[in-house]
Every structure is written in C-alpha cells, then in structure tokens.
Amino acid sequence: MKRFGFIIWGLLLALLWGCQNNRPRPEDIVAQVGDAYLTRQTLKAIIPEQLPEETRQVYLRKLVDDWIKTQLLAQEAVRSGIDLTPRDKWSLESLQRQLLGEALLANQVPTDFQIPEKEIRAYYETYKDEFKRDKEEVHLVHLFLEKRDRAIEKEIRETKDLLKVIQKNFLDQRITPLMEKNGDLGYLSAENLKNPFRRYIKRAKVGDIIGPIRSDKGYHFFQVLDRQPKGSYKSLDLVRDEIEARLKIEHRNQLIKDLIEKLRRNANVQVYFENFNWE
Secondary structure, three states: HHHHHHHHHHHHHHHHHHOOOOOOOOEEEEEEEOOOEHHHHHHHHOOOOOOHHHHHHHHHHHHHHHHHHHHHHHHHHOOOOOOOOOHHHHHHHHHHHHHHHHHHHHHHOOOOOOOOOOHHHHHHHHHHHHHEOOOOOEEEEEEEEEOOOHHHHHHHHHHOOHHHHHHHOOOHHOOOOHHHHOEHHHHHHHHOOOOOOOHHHHHHHOEEEEEEEEEOOOOEEEEEEEEEOOOHHHHOHHHHHHHHHHHHHHHHHHHHHHHHHHHHOOOOOOOOOHHOOOO
C-alpha cells in the first residue's frame, strides 16, 4: 500500500511540473491554475479503467481537486523564492529513475518462466528441511449446513466420502457465513483448529467422518483424509507451486543482474570515493 501511495504521489508531482509548459487545446483542458493545465489525456492515463463509473467520478474529482491545491501551493512557493532542498530534489529524481528502470525491466525482462520438473525436484531435495512440519497437521474436508439436511446426512453415511457428497450436490459453490469453505481444506495445523472441532478431530482416525457438530451458525461435518506428525516432510505435490514461484523469482532476479552487468560493461561507470568528505 505504501508503494502504491508513493507512485501516486510521484505521478502527481509529474503532473504538477509537466502540465504547464505548452497550452493544450481548449477541449482537452480539465483544470487550469495560471499557466498550468491538467488534460483529459493525463487523467485517462492515471485513472484505472476498471473502476465503476460512480467510483471513477469520485476519484476524478478528488484527483483534480488535489492537483489544484498542489498547484496553488507550488506556484506560491516559486513566487516566494522557495525551492526544494537537495534531499527533496534527490528523492524526486530517484523516483523518476526508479520508475524508468521498472518500465525498462517490465519491457525487457519476462515475469513468467517455464520451470522444468527436474529443476523443481532438485530444489525440493536441496532445501527439503524448509518444508519440514513444525506442528502436527491434519488433512480435512469440511461441510457446513445452516440447517440439518437428513437426505445429505444419509448420503454421507452411505458413501463415506464427504468430498464426493459436497461436489455432487454443488455444496462447494454455496456461499456460507463462515471463513472455512465447503470442500477440501488441505493440511491444517491441528493446534489451530477451533473448539469444539479440535476435540472431535483429535480423536478421529484417518477416514472417519465427524458430524453433525452444532455451532451457533449451523451444523458442521469433517472428514479426516490424512494425518502428518510434527517433523514430517510436506510432499513435493503440496509445495510444488511454492517452489515454482521461488524459482521464477530467482530466474528473473538473475536476468536483471545479468542485464545490469551488461549495461555496466557498456557504460562509462567510474566511482571516486576519495573525493567525498564531510568538510
């Protein structure tokens, strides 16, 4: 969020100094303060297109109002002989350089990569200790019903497969008032389960279906698909997406490093630390 605000402030500064050199066509002007102009083209480039119309109008009015206030204060500062401090000028120039650099990377360095299975497996074996469980975990399927449904309960008892019943009756697509979804919850820390569910699940064996358990919101069913003790390793299938994401970041960072080294070789880069002193 801070990063987003920083970019928006930088854009506003760009608007402040960049919209006042040449007079635009009258039909393109949205706001004017003295010889500074804010154009519809600039606003279209800043306001997200996906915003609903009502929200867009509110955002537009606030952006224009902020621009006018900023222009009034900045123009008065110039008339009063006030200038930015060296630190402020450095921050402004640094922001511009950073945004230009990010634009270059977005243009020249891909963000997505096809990671070979061999590389994923090698990473898993090399850093396997990072995927060791520090707590006991249980693999659960969960079903919540606001009211008891005898037909569903009968089907659960007969099939002994809670997930199959949920998917067959489209119960995983039903919106519930709970944080827990209907369906496969994956592996969860047994210690973090809510009471009274924790007590029931703790005693259950793999394959057992627990429920209906009544709560203040309705009725719950759980099925224990697996248990894994503290110190066991998460399987590769469980952590595959995480490993792939890590490797994509590593690949991109390496490409960025290679690009910077290439640019450095081709540029005249000199550093003279001996010329710096505090006097």
